[in-house]
Amino acid sequence: MDEIAVLIGGRAGEGINIAGSVVMRLIAGCGLRAAMYYDYPSLIKGGHNFAVVRGAAAQPYCHREGIDLVLALDQETVRRHQGRIRAGGRIIYDTGRVREIEGTGLPLDEIVKEEVAPAVTRNMVLIGAFCKACAIPWETVEAVLRRAVPKAVEANLRVAGRGYEAAERVMTLPAQATAGQVLPTLSGNEAVALGLVDAGLEGYIAYPMTPSSGILHFLAAGQEAFGTSVVHPENEIGVMLMALGAAYAGRRVAVGTSGGGFCLMTEGFSLAGMAELPVLVVLAQRPGPSTGVPTYSGQGDLLFALSAGQGEFPRPVAAPATLEEAWYWAGALLDLSWRFQTPAVLLTDKNLGEGMYTFHGAPRRPPLPPVRWDGDGGYRRYAPGPDGVSPLADPGTAGAVVKVNSYAHDEAGITVEDPETVAHMAEKRKEKEQAMAKVLRGYPAVMTAGDPAAGTVLLCWGSTAGVCTEAAGDLGLSVVRPVVLSPFPTEQFGAALAGAGRIIAVEENLDGQLARLVRAEGHRVDAMVGKYDGRPFFLEDLERRLKEVGI
Amino acid sequence: MTWITGAQNTWCPGCGNFAVQHALKDVFAGLVADEDQRPEEFVLVSGIGCHAKIADYLAVNSFYAIHGRTLPVAAGIKLADPSLTVVACAGDGDAYAEGLGHLVFAAKRNTDITAVVHDNRVYGLTTGQYTPTSYTGFKGRSTPAGVKERPFNPVELALASGATFVARVYTRRLDHLREVLRRAVLHRGFSFVEVLQVCATYNNLTAAYNNQVYELEGHDTTDLTAALERAREWDYSDGAPIALGVFYEIEREREAWPPMGRLPDHRRREVIREVLEGRR
Numbered sequence: 001m002d003e004i005a006v007l008i009g010g011r012a013g014e015g016i017n018i019a020g021s022v023v024m025r026l027i028a029g030c031g032l033r034a035a036m037y038y039d040y041p042s043l044i045k046g047g048h049n050f051a052v053v054r055g056a057a058a059q060p061y062c063h064r065e066g067i068d069l070v071l072a073l074d075q076e077t078v079r080r081h082q083g084r085i086r087a088g089g090r091i092i093y094d095t096g097r098v099r100e101i102e103g104t105g106l107p108l109d110e111i112v113k114e115e116v117a118p119a120v121t122r123n124m125v126l127i128g129a130f131c132k133a134c135a136i137p138w139e140t141v142e143a144v145l146r147r148a149v150p151k152a153v154e155a156n157l158r159v160a161g162r163g164y165e166a167a168e169r170v171m172t173l174p175a176q177a178t179a180g181q182v183l184p185t186l187s188g189n190e191a192v193a194l195g196l197v198d199a200g201l202e203g204y205i206a207y208p209m210t211p212s213s214g215i216l217h218f219l220a221a222g223q224e225a226f227g228t229s230v231v232h233p234e235n236e237i238g239v240m241l242m243a244l245g246a247a248y249a250g251r252r253v254a255v256g257t258s259g260g261g262f263c264l265m266t267e268g269f270s271l272a273g274m275a276e277l278p279v280l281v282v283l284a285q286r287p288g289p290s291t292g293v294p295t296y297s298g299q300g301d302l303l304f305a306l307s308a309g310q311g312e313f314p315r316p317v318a319a320p321a322t323l324e325e326a327w328y329w330a331g332a333l334l335d336l337s338w339r340f341q342t343p344a345v346l347l348t349d350k351n352l353g354e355g356m357y358t359f360h361g362a363p364r365r366p367p368l369p370p371v372r373w374d375g376d377g378g379y380r381r382y383a384p385g386p387d388g389v390s391p392l393a394d395p396g397t398a399g400a401v402v403k404v405n406s407y408a409h410d411e412a413g414i415t416v417e418d419p420e421t422v423a424h425m426a427e428k429r430k431e432k433e434q435a436m437a438k439v440l441r442g443y444p445a446v447m448t449a450g451d452p453a454a455g456t457v458l459l460c461w462g463s464t465a466g467v468c469t470e471a472a473g474d475l476g477l478s479v480v481r482p483v484v485l486s487p488f489p490t491e492q493f494g495a496a497l498a499g500a501g502r503i504i505a506v507e508e509n510l511d512g513q514l515a516r517l518v519r520a521e522g523h524r525v526d527a528m529v530g531k532y533d534g535r536p537f538f539l540e541d542l543e544r545r546l547k548e549v550g551i
Numbered sequence: 552m553t554w555i556t557g558a559q560n561t562w563c564p565g566c567g568n569f570a571v572q573h574a575l576k577d578v579f580a581g582l583v584a585d586e587d588q589r590p591e592e593f594v595l596v597s598g599i600g601c602h603a604k605i606a607d608y609l610a611v612n613s614f615y616a617i618h619g620r621t622l623p624v625a626a627g628i629k630l631a632d633p634s635l636t637v638v639a640c641a642g643d644g645d646a647y648a649e650g651l652g653h654l655v656f657a658a659k660r661n662t663d664i665t666a667v668v669h670d671n672r673v674y675g676l677t678t679g680q681y682t683p684t685s686y687t688g689f690k691g692r693s694t695p696a697g698v699k700e701r702p703f704n705p706v707e708l709a710l711a712s713g714a715t716f717v718a719r720v721y722t723r724r725l726d727h728l729r730e731v732l733r734r735a736v737l738h739r740g741f742s743f744v745e746v747l748q749v750c751a752t753y754n755n756l757t758a759a760y761n762n763q764v765y766e767l768e769g770h771d772t773t774d775l776t777a778a779l780e781r782a783r784e785w786d787y788s789d790g791a792p793i794a795l796g797v798f799y800e801i802e803r804e805r806e807a808w809p810p811m812g813r814l815p816d817h818r819r820r821e822v823i824r825e826v827l828e829g830r831r
Contacts, residue, residue: 029831147829184830198823203631203811225822227814231630234656238623241616241653245596245627248614249635251811271617359827395594395612395628396635403606405615406599414558414607415615 009050010073020051027055031176061466117155128163188352189214199331211350212284236261240268250394256282273313278337296534297350299508314433321465327362352463388431437487445489455501567748570722598645602669619649647683658712673754702787716742767796
């Protein structure tokens with residue numbers, strides 16, 4: 001057996017997300033690499049929630065249709081997922097809420113009652129049974145639960161122990177990649193947050209919006225430890241403008257939201273472009289338009305991110321695919337935004353942000369310090385500088401009057417409307433964009449995977465990279481993926497596509513937004529495979545769709 | 552030290568903005584002279600509209616923002632660097648129309664900034680439309696038949712929102728304007744100053760104001776009920792007496808959010824390592 005997939009399902013409010021993350025950590029705790037997908041509707045209690053954890057020796061980045069173990073807290077879980085169980089698989093279920101079926105039935109309510117444990121620990125019986133079913137040693141179970149369970153650890157352990165005793169061994173976990181080396185598990189949102197902190201974040205300002213709220217929650221809980229400030233203002237307009245005030249006053253700040261919130265922020269986003277103020281926007285996509293499908297995933301905001309705000313101004317935009325890239329580019333975009341004094345967008349999505357993965361460590365970023373004023377001469381905020389970048393001074397600096405302006409302005413920051421200055425400042429902003437593109441040649445702005453000699457190329461971006469990479473492995477294809485989408489990495493992308501035969505765009509949208517961008521760059525895209533139901537591609541699902549377009 | 556930039560002033564003759572500019576300049580100069588403040592510590596935030604040009608004219612740090620958004624910018628600056636003295640100038644369109652929510656929340660948060668609202672009760676730069684404080688019946692270019700709505704009473708609104716310093720001034724009472732602005736800037740917490748000023752071109756209410764205004768005397772500035780009572784004397788439409796001065800001033804918890812900052816590099820790496828260890 002070279003992989004294992006475990007699904008735990010129940011109603012919202014039964015702790016399915018936590019249960020999934022515990023299963024995730026148990027599998028990772030055995031030295032495996034793992035990925036978790038969490039599926040939940042937009043409601044607080046009831047409905048159907050489930051988490052799927054896939055573990056293997058090599059890092060998984062997508063999910064398959066097949067499941068080995070289904071942990072069912074209710075009948076709905078059985079009804080929906082029974083058909084996905086692979087040969088040798090098993091259902092472990094609550095006899096109190098599921099009609100008797102083949103599998104391992106456990107009376108969860110009775111066990112919880114006997115152990116005098118809170119009702120929410122019901123899922124721990126199933127988790128204990130799962131551990132026994134996969135022959136995870138009890139010592140590992142206990143060690144992981146002690147770290148992973150946020151509250152009432154002893155009660156959880158007692159309840160899990162009952163499940164462990166009652167169940168039988170069904171299968172063994174896949175062989176480990178590296179004996180004993182246990183990797184940390186993080187969600188994509190947590191990786192973004194830690195990448196920001198690592199890169200010197202001083203303030204995070206956000207209004208709650210799924211699926212970006214995980215960043216807000218994680219940073220708010222950790223703000224004392226990280227020494228940073230987390231602020232939740234009245235709305236996204238306030239978020240953006242507060243962030244720009246803080247950036248003006250010299251702080252490295254980021255904001256986070258989803259599409260609807262970013263709509264409100266575009267006013268301030270454009271202001272940042274004109275005033276040449278840095279700010280990083282984490283834009284966690286979900287399906288739109290408008291409120292759309294709030295707790296699911298999509299890739300429909302690429303063209304929006306590339307063109308948000310009125311007028312023309314440079315903006316680095318990057319879409320990471322993995323935890324490691326999320327961490328890296330959160331920091332890299334902070335660096336770029338502060339170096340080039342312009343707003344930046346980190347484009348993630350629900351599948352990456354709320355999904356969990358084992359974390360392998362992010363690569364180091366090249367140093368890219370801001371351009372500071374040396375204190376010589378009278379300070380002019382928009383004075384000429386290297387690559388169109390004016391040296392920065394913060395308000396409060398002796399001898400400096402720091403004036404930023406949303407109007408077209410002269411070098412001192414005073415409003416002007418004369419044609420020469422208006423044109424000159426537009427060119428100054430363009431110069432920054434060109435310099436940024438040059439700097440980005442030293443970054444991993446385009447990623448490739450699969451067989452480089454394969455004729456057919458899967459073109460993708462963001463979190464669909466994982467499923468594309470696995471499909472490319474199965475079908476003998478190559479994958480080309482721009483991580484940086486603005487300024488477009490023309491040279492790296494051209495080099496990656498050199499000699500390509502058929503090019504097929506795989507995106508979680510209907511229009512083929514990357515395909516459109518790539519065509520505008522002068523490349524050909526021959527076919528498009530789109531998914532826009534809010535759910536990620538299953539591997540089998542993508543492979544079928546690829547065959548339909550003639551792979 | 553010069554407080555005025557070389558930018559050409561384009562306000563109309565008779566505009567109330569001149570008085571605010573000069574009063575603010577005098578307040579800043581006074582704080583430098585006798586409160587040990589440095590000119591570099593002052594930050595002026597403005598919105599969009601005639602008032603906002605003050606950012607071009609005063610030679611202090613400034614953030615010439617966008618319509619309605621002065622207060623979140625000002626709050627962000629103060630949060631980022633509490634050592635700065637932040638004054639946000641806004642128009643009545645800025646503060647009461649486009650940015651009303653921000654005003655209410657700035658007062659609720661009691662961030663230590665000063666909001667100066669240049670209230671001429673008309674949109675000047677967009678050529679004469681009504682604003683949230685235009686009197687009922689006001690005929691503007693978007694309301695040729697006269698405004699049917701009732702105006703906001705900003706003093707009452709600020710008091711209801713929790714501002715800890717609330718005052719009203721009039722630009723033709725320059726000494727009083729200067730004195731109240733100085734108190735507002737020195738107040739620790741959110742200060743709200745409603746400045747009655749005329750628009751010489753579109754809404755010249757000089758005669759009415761000269762007739763109606765009076766300065767508060769013997770008023771208890773810590774009594775919210777008394778403040779609300781005084782605020783309601785004039786409803787921004789009728790010919791009732793218009794009280795000027797400080798309506799309300801109290802001390803309340805200010806730092807709504809933790810200060811910005813980061814750990815030194817080595818410590819930050821350690822903390823991150825600890826977080827990752829906990830996730831194994």
